[in-house]
Amino acid sequence: MQRPLVTFVLGTRPEAIKLSPLIIAFKASEKVQTRVILTGQHIEMVTQVTNIFNIKEDFNLNLMQHGQSLTFITNSILNGLDAEFSKNKPQFILVQGDTTTAFAGALAAFYKNIPIGHVEAGLRTGSLDNPFPEEANRRLISQISTLHFAPTKNAYLNLINSGINKENIQITGNTVVDALKIIAEKDLKNKCNEIYSGGDYLILLTVHRRENWGENLKNIIIAIKKIVQFHTNISIVLPMHKNKIVRDILKNELGENPKVILTETLPYDQLISVMKKSYFIITDSGGIQEEAPTLAKPVLVIRETTERTESIEAKTSKLIGTNPDNIFKEVSELILNKTKYQKMAKAINPYGDGNSSKRILSHCLNFLKI
Template identity: 30%
Template sequence: MPHTLVPLPSPPRPGHVPEVCLVAGDAAAAVKVAPLAAAMRARKRVRPVLLACGDQARAAAEVLSGFGLAIDVLVELARDGQPTTCAAAQLLTGLDHAFADRPPDAVVVQGDSATAFSAAMAAFWRQVPVVHLDAGVRSFDLTAPFPQEGHRRLIAQVSSLHLAATPDASANLAQESHGGPKVVTVGSTAVDAGFDALDRYVRHNDERVQAVENAVVAGEVRLALVVLDEARVPDERAAQVLHGIADLVLACPDLEVVLPVARGALRHLAYDMLGRLVRVTITDPLPQPELVCLLSVSAAVVTDSATLAEQAPSFGVPALVLGGEPGTWSEPPALGHPWTAGPDRAAIARIAEKLVLTHVERRCATPTDNPFGDGFAAVRCEQAVQWLLGLRDRPSEFAPRP
């Protein structure tokens, strides 16, 4: 079979429990890796080894600890302003040493970050099977997003097992001749993480946020959750986004906005542009249980996070995902999928207002299935890794209902 180091599943050595290294390079990757690690620990057929690496390794470790998971290996990266190429070389060296010190039977990488690409290459050069979580995501444009689209395609070339979240992602892989049994449609582990986080929710640490949630639950106001990452939203684009949020608040008298954002340039800009609006609450980044709880009671979510966009349909919440060029926007291709818009003030305000105003109508309708997952993606992923290592039959696949 092409594109694989492991042509067919082969049984492990007698008495040997395979170790599978799960790599998380940032908080977003940690959210998606955590359910798989938990499933492996529960089943005990393979031993998960959690590796946090890169300049955001500490953030990944913090997220994993929220799921009750401790990292086993830490590969930190001190960038100190060095070029991306130098940082990547340093990361490759650290990962290679980690895989040499504790040789894994397989390495799981998630997404399309430089960390995921580096880990995949380090494993490939040591002839360790690579498992790609969230495989098959494509824009079909190597320049957008850059360099993530290139990372996606290159990781696919060295992967022995492709875990695609949706049938569309599997179809994208098929177009690149990655087909057959080594492509498994599993659903998104972000959905699993969302349900798990909601189960762990107790209350909000910020009393202002708790007051907003109480008012939403009482039916007194509606909520728009706005979640932005400064690394993905440059200042000039952030200004357009925040202008659109301000216009949204002014257009909807019963709307509250909660904006969790890290301390930095984006937070200063948010205070400058939204701080005088009484129905906007700017707070520190929220732990997963608090964030998912707010999402579950929102009228709409405006975000640049694919994770939130995949979790939102489970709670009947429409999403507006920010990305692309200014002035561009598009409607969802199917029910449960997000709207998309570039950093354009008018488009963001108009689409978000449309989503918020249809909230009551949606709540009265029959809930629809989440096209991105059913909460059992981690189980399928764990079973697929077992199958790759010769421990069981190939699992059944995720198929969203039309």
């Protein structure tokens, strides 16, 4: 009897991080065949991650173009996966999160009548266009998925409230904790020193999301300049996203500031090393909101909304928006108020125990009746 084929579709760095431990678990199983398809939505940023986890793709759509639009990405993935699924039709596909790759991958499978598993299902902000287009993507994926792997109880309840049959939802924890456990077993001692080995308090800052382009980014930069001018014992490491809309203004405004260390996008293991050395983190990243509690690092979220409500409720992170005065106030409080800092650092991680991949594999095998 031929083993059923399970295909993973991924295209961005966050997907690669969160699907890598799951791909490893599936490849270790003798009950299924596994195929890994990259869309090319991101290129270097994805292969940095897959190389760390020793994962080789079976096929790459290589769709990435300079200045690519959401329409171009979606159309290219649909066309590419139509041909892929015709040639190598899986019995099940897995997508992760809320990217355009995840949405188009799920839609391509739906058109071929292929069952879909949605990893990290059920995240919601309640605002359809914030973040854009991610909130719409994840809602749309939920409507056509077969199995929904919710990372938390809140995500489970969001799916129930969306009309999803509870029999098709499993609470699994978040696979990002699995990824962190794998990386934590590696020797990371010198990874941060390649970026920063000074004596100041170190803050990691990441900013890249579409809703923070333009005026919001300018406001964040105003706050950063004020922070490093006022708090002379602080240095900031800022890995720059590949998107020129973000990196050009960061270089122009912060490139000559001795207290701000601009770097290229960091390989995942090096990013984790910097996170471990950081005093706390300022970010608009969803993944870092999940990773930081595992490392006992407080997070200030420079967004107006977040779908990671569990970390807000657990007080491991705080939503502070992009007003420069408010960013300065919140950062200063964490630097100066040790009691507040310790409460955030010692809060319990709400995102799982590192066994999410095993649970998802088990549920998929049950669905496939093997």
